[in-house]
Amino acid sequence: MVILQVRNIQYRYHDGTFALRGVSLDIHKGEFLAILGPNGSGKTTLLKHLNGLLKPVGGEILLEQKSFTQYTSREIFQKVGIVFQDPNDQLFAPSVWEDVAFGPMNLGLSKSEIAHRVDEALSLVGMKPYANKTVDALSFGQKKRVCIAGVLAMRPAILVLDEPTCGLDPAGVTSIMMLLRELNSKHGITIIMATNMVDLVPVYMDRLAIMYQGNILRVGTPEEVFSNAAEIKYACLELPQIAQLMQVLRDEECLPLDTLPLTIGEAKKFLVSRLNGNRSGTASSLIV
Amino acid sequence: MVILQVRNIQYRYHDGTFALRGVSLDIHKGEFLAILGPNGSGKTTLLKHLNGLLKPVGGEILLEQKSFTQYTSREIFQKVGIVFQDPNDQLFAPSVWEDVAFGPMNLGLSKSEIAHRVDEALSLVGMKPYANKTVDALSFGQKKRVCIAGVLAMRPAILVLDEPTCGLDPAGVTSIMMLLRELNSKHGITIIMATNMVDLVPVYMDRLAIMYQGNILRVGTPEEVFSNAAEIKYACLELPQIAQLMQVLRDEECLPLDTLPLTIGEAKKFLVSRLNGNRSGTASSLIV
Amino acid sequence: MEFLHHTFSDVYARQNNWLTRVDVRVKLFYAISLLSINLWAKNMFIPLLFLSASFILLFSIKIPPMAILRSMLLPVLFAMLILLVKGLHEGEKVWLSFPILGYKVVLKEEGLHSGLHIGSKVLGGISLVITFSFTTTISRLCAALKWFHVPNTIIELLAFMYRYIFLLLDEVSTMWTAQKSRLGHASWKKTIQSLGTLGGLLVMRAFDRAERTYEAMHVRGYEGGGILTVNLSPWRKGEYASFIGMVLILPMLVYTGNIHAW
Amino acid sequence: MPKAILLVIPVFFMSFFAVENVAYAMHITEGILPPTWVFIWFAVSLPFVGIGTYHVKQKKRKIPGYLPLVGMLGAAVFVFSCFPIPVIALNGMATSHPCGTGMSAVLLGPFVSVLVAAIALLIQALFLAHGGLTTLGGNIFSMGILGSFSGYFAFKVAQRCRLPLFWSGFLAGMVSDLFTYLGTSIELGLLVIEKGGSFFKATAEIFGVFMMTSQGILCVVEGIVVGFVLVFVYKRRPNILLNLGIIKNDTKPLQQ
Ligand SMILES: Nc1ncnc2c1ncn2[C@@H]1O[C@H](COP(=O)(O)OP(=O)(O)OP(=O)(O)O)[C@@H](O)[C@H]1O
Ligand SMILES: Nc1ncnc2c1ncn2[C@@H]1O[C@H](COP(=O)(O)OP(=O)(O)OP(=O)(O)O)[C@@H](O)[C@H]1O
Ligand SMILES: [Mg+2]
């Protein structure tokens, strides 16, 4: 089911920059969609449209088959939560608890309901023990989690994130991505995430869209999109490391490959079968 | 030859955070050294010591066998240039040309010498055509390049960079890294760079140091350091994707590996020899 | 980054000890009434009592003496200045006179007397304030101010400014180091110019950050209403007890403060 | 007698510099003002703070983004007031700190600037032990009210006279700084009245001491820095100044 439908939207900043030039995109309920693209291609601008923060100058966006214009902005904010890149822009309250409570409070909920939601959101992101900490006392990754909690406390159906892994160490990246995957698969939240880290995409995401100069160049599963190496290169991107390796093997060493393995798991499966297969019949282990 | 020698330095921020707890590190002339480590491990703090911006509370730093205390800060700044993470922190002047001229001007050079150096620095980073643009009109990657030019214009022997690739798209990362490699190999500039992107390290760097909680955990070539997977994991890092794949093959499929291939090239070589080797004797192509 | 040495942090207030656990309203009551007594005191005994009591309290929660001394430094110098001015100006009875560079310096007894008195009040007052601030975080303070019906707008601004001062200080110190490392502070003139640039960058930063923060607030339903959510719990036994304790002690302190003595 | 003061007091201020902590010498420390004056200064200051609060409250209803803007610019001005400004003084090179009120008055208008200054003073009193809680009213009067209004009017008059932006900023910074120190001097000078001293003489003496030590030059330097700040923002992002209503389209940045 298409939960969010972007129909040919255009956007122009005050200074005349044409940031979106007719973007169309269908977002399915429950999917985990990545948005890739070079710097300045309009990823952030597109994300800001997805919850009505920016109004397109042309085209429209449908949320559950109804145009954004039929909703109040509060209704949209409630359904589509957005987390920006810099957590410091978003954590303005003195303590973690207060910050997460900010959204529910603005929804006009009762005190007990607010407390309930804050606790729930904080435990979802694993930050419950930090509820009374000052925001300044948190590490970068923890701040990121609190930002996500702040949005989750409004119980959105759709979560939009702008480069959530930028500036984190590898362990932090994995931890945030696991959190998102859990929110997506266990709690059924549709997630849309802009990122520059191509290696993450095949591992975590169902689909990806590639933006280029204010347009969507291609949408599809990682297998589909990454199979077109020329296009990836054109969009200033790269294949995931593993795919690059397999591509080199295919092109330079003429290894026959129908589809390019993109993740470690896939590559392993393929290589194992090749290595074993080559030993014609000896299907046992690889120990020589 | 050791150009910069860090001897057991300690640093404590005024709020009591013990950011460096006795770091020792030798930096060789002409090398390209990576500094890895989780968020908050003290990478930035260490880099700021390398050109005397912070003064250690204990230990000392030697530049060309002489203690920092024997240099004026101007001499150190001239020999060791530093580029911080956010280019917006470092572009002071309205136009590109003026910004790059900021350093040379403060050196008190003649007008023609300033102009010469600025042109040279701008062409080194490939930004000469943009000399008269305003800084705000540049893209993120371009700003980064101007920052590097601003430091190069002072003709440093050592270039220190704090996460120069953060926030760039993959093409931008490659372009900055190629630039750095060229500066390092063609122009003999010693480069020290903090980064979170492990995949870059084996491709571009000669050596890497891993920091953890204000200490240096390990220094060595990528092969040495990445061979200890447990330690890498302990330091909240990850092996490069390729190494992870090869590790999985080794551990789960018992593929015999003396050293873990880290780059695409190495992995290719190894896999090709395995795949061919398995077909016992048929040293021709892999086409089946 | 020298200028960060004057900055502060609330690391001590964030610790968990018996003083930080005391309800902030009680602490505020205490602080305000003791400060008033300190102000009205007619002898040096009360201020010095406050000073030593504060020190004992601060030591009991293991605040490093250096941290206390650092915060007291400026007020102490101020107190000494007052002592000197008073000693030179007030009264008749000469206590000490000596020549410096041909000038005859005369210190007088009455002046020194009242100077000492004021100086002790400075020490007492400052130590009370420090005790309060070393044990209270800004968010608790905001909650207390709300309970005392201070207008919401002021509290929100207080919380907001406090939060972003640290962040901007960090950013500015990076810019400052970037300038320094390109010799932007090589001479006095350049330093002044660089400081202007730094201030300009700071204003631009603040403006952009305000916009982004507003966006982030807006998508969480902010339309110009309140920001703070925390309300303090109603008073419990502990609070009543400490409050009554204060009511009992106060008259004694007021009485002692009114004794005319040294 | 005054001669002796002129000699001894600078020596004391030098000892301030010796510890590099003259930072907030313009704030009157806790415990110095007697009760009467504590009340008087609070009574004088509160209405201004109230009006500033009312302004912000009204405006944030209409423009919800106004509160984060004031908070962020307030924080920026606070950070600005931490800048170590090198000045040449009696004892050679020393660093001092700007007040920042001139800049905040230009950026935010006088009443909101008073509010921001009040909050900054509260933060300084609590977390830096500069100034004090009972002397808050007095400090709001000198730094907040006198500083903001004098700086604001200096800027407006300069703009009316079509002075370039740099000089308008210079005047705002310098005048507000002068008035802040004047305010502090008046407050301290008033203390001698009850002891039968001469108010004007004492005020003039204290003010003279302020000016003779680094603070006199600081006024000029702060003016220059504020001028530079405005010109820099004007060059890089004129829209910011236009949006804040600080300049009109025809303002010249610098004398050409
Ligand atoms: N506030 C703004 N005013 C004017 N132009 C803007 C503004 N924000 C973005 N732009 C321009 O719009 C275009 C798209 O910007 P956007 O921030 O959406 O890119 P992005 O894909 O998010 O890039 P990045 O990967 O660097 O985050 C760029 O050309 C950018 O310069
Ligand atoms: N200005 C400061 N004041 C106080 N503590 C600081 C300051 N800057 C950094 N720290 C602390 O010092 C430690 C080391 O910080 P540093 O910035 O060097 O880490 P890093 O390795 O660069 O991290 P990252 O990968 O996030 O950039 C951290 O615990 C940090 O919280
Ligand atoms: Mg973006």
Ligand SMILES: [Mg+2]
């Ligand atoms: Mg860092």
